[in-house]
Amino acid sequence: MHVQFRHTPTQLRRLARREVNGRVAVRMLAVALAMEQKTAPQIAGELGVARRTVQDWIAWYNHGGVEALHDAGGRGPKPPLTPEEQDQLKARLDAGPLEQDNVCSLRGRDVQRILAEEFGKVRCLSAVYDLLHAIGYNDLMPRPQHRDADPAAQDTFKKTLPSGSRRLPRTIRGSE
Numbered sequence: 001m002h003v004q005f006r007h008t009p010t011q012l013r014r015l016a017r018r019e020v021n022g023r024v025a026v027r028m029l030a031v032a033l034a035m036e037q038k039t040a041p042q043i044a045g046e047l048g049v050a051r052r053t054v055q056d057w058i059a060w061y062n063h064g065g066v067e068a069l070h071d072a073g074g075r076g077p078k079p080p081l082t083p084e085e086q087d088q089l090k091a092r093l094d095a096g097p098l099e100q101d102n103v104c105s106l107r108g109r110d111v112q113r114i115l116a117e118e119f120g121k122v123r124c125l126s127a128v129y130d131l132l133h134a135i136g137y138n139d140l141m142p143r144p145q146h147r148d149a150d151p152a153a154q155d156t157f158k159k160t161l162p163s164g165s166r167r168l169p170r171t172i173r174g175s176e
Contacts, residue, residue, distance in 0.1 A: 001034050001055070004062045009035045015066060027057045027069040034058050080127065085119055086135050092118070093137065105144030108132075 007015070009032040016028035026047055033043045034054070044051040060068040081089060092114060097103050103110055112128045115121045123131065132138075 003034045006065050024069050030054050030057050031061045104146050
């Protein structure tokens with residue numbers, strides 16, 4: 001295996017010891033072993049990787065030096081909604097449920113339906129909750145109040161209850 005000598009094996013081992021990323025350190029060790037005339041199958045067996053992987057690492061080193069052994073930064077996963085769509089979803093959620101939603105409060109399944117019908121985005125329920133958290137919503141909300149609820153009638157009802165019914169129920173204890 002041909003290796004361009006940009007560093008000595010000792011220098012590569014020293015760099016590998018200082019390297020924070022363990023994957024890069026293993027690649028540096030593979031190059032150092034190749035410089036010591038070991039074959040790709042021998043290096044692969046010693047490091048516990050495939051022979052072709054060792055050959056790729058040597059080719060990377062020959063092409064770009066130690067810097068080429070580092071992982072290339074990826075772009076990451078594509079966000080489920082564009083920033084404009086996120087703003088539209090926030091406005092839709094802040095407006096509350098619409099008449100056609102047939103609910104008094106929007107829940108995860110309702111947001112999942114809204115994403116599918118209004119944005120054309122089909123997501124599993126856990127992905128919907130992840131999206132809601134990412135755009136600043138929290139699923140810990142107070143219990144919703146029905147739009148036809150009358151607080152005055154509820155207070156009157158509470159005041160007319162018999163005196164014993166306001167007490168909390170006793171807990172049932174096991175035999176001691």
